Amino acid sequence: DTAVSQTPKYLVTQMGNDKSIKCEQNLGHDTMYWYKQDSKKFLKIMFSYNNKELIINETVPNRFSPKSPDKAHLNLHINSLELGDSAVYFCASSQDRAGGDEKLFFGSGTQLSVL
Amino acid sequence: KQEVTQIPAALSVPEGENLVLNCSFTDSAIYNLQWFRQDPGKGLTSLLLIQSSQREQTSGRLNASLDKSSGRSTLYIAASQPGDSATYLCAVRGYQKVTFGTGTKLQVIP
Numbered sequence: 001d002t003a004v005s006q007t008p009k010y011l012v013t014q015m016g017n018d019k020s021i022k023c024e025q026n027l028g029h030d031t032m033y034w035y036k037q038d039s040k041k042f043l044k045i046m047f048s049y050n051n052k053e054l055i056i057n058e059t060v061p062n063r064f065s066p067k068s069p070d071k072a073h074l075n076l077h078i079n080s081l082e083l084g085d086s087a088v089y090f091c092a093s094s095q096d097r098a099g100g101d102e103k104l105f106f107g108s109g110t111q112l113s114v115l
Numbered sequence: 116k117q118e119v120t121q122i123p124a125a126l127s128v129p130e131g132e133n134l135v136l137n138c139s140f141t142d143s144a145i146y147n148l149q150w151f152r153q154d155p156g157k158g159l160t161s162l163l164l165i166q167s168s169q170r171e172q173t174s175g176r177l178n179a180s181l182d183k184s185s186g187r188s189t190l191y192i193a194a195s196q197p198g199d200s201a202t203y204l205c206a207v208r209g210y211q212k213v214t215f216g217t218g219t220k221l222q223v224i225p
Contacts, residue, residue, distance in 0.1 A: 035215075041153075041202060043215040055211055090158060102147060102212060108158040114134065 006107035023091030032074040037088040119216040130144035136190040152201040
């Protein structure tokens with residue numbers, strides 16, 4: 001069973017469209033994240049949710065709206081897609097507990113291409 | 116603001132060589148540091164995690180060390196193999212946030 005799964009794996013779309021990426025984790029973790037990896041392979045956090053509540057929003061344009069229906073799911077909706085949104089988007093999760101092993105587990109990524 | 120840098124950006128070595136990858140961070144107030152590998156077109160695979168109270172962790176041919184006071188971590192790979200070819204990323208966990216390094220792209224030549 002895949003621990004962190006995200007769909008779709010590839011997403012090709014036109015500028016101006018609205019699209020969503022879904023993420024689910026079956027690890028029982030409390031915290032989920034969205035990261036963006038640009039063409040230079042640099043990974044930057046976009047959002048972090050803990051128990052369905054937003055705890056980090058890293059100056060991401062408000063065209064990006066995360067939604068967490070429950071703590072096992074964190075979806076990313078993007079409105080009015082722009083060329084610069086083309087990147088690989090990674091979902092991740094961790095179990096945050098003081099002094100504990102807080103490994104990050106990653107999904108396999110969604111490669112978004114905006115034409 | 117935490118900044119994480121990895122040197123070198125790329126490294127090419129012959130098979131069998133031992134090698135060291137470096138990770139430096141600017142804010143020593145961290146909870147842990149995690150090393151990942153990323154294969155082309157794939158997600159990130161966790162290799163080792165070192166808690167802030169630890170000095171090193173070992174897994175097979177991999178050994179990671181942490182010197183929190185100087186803001187440095189190293190990943191030592193012994194007897195490198197072509198299958199080790201990948202991009203290696205370090206990630207530093209601070210309060211509520213994980214910051215990734217710039218990555219080192221490793222190529223092991225048969």
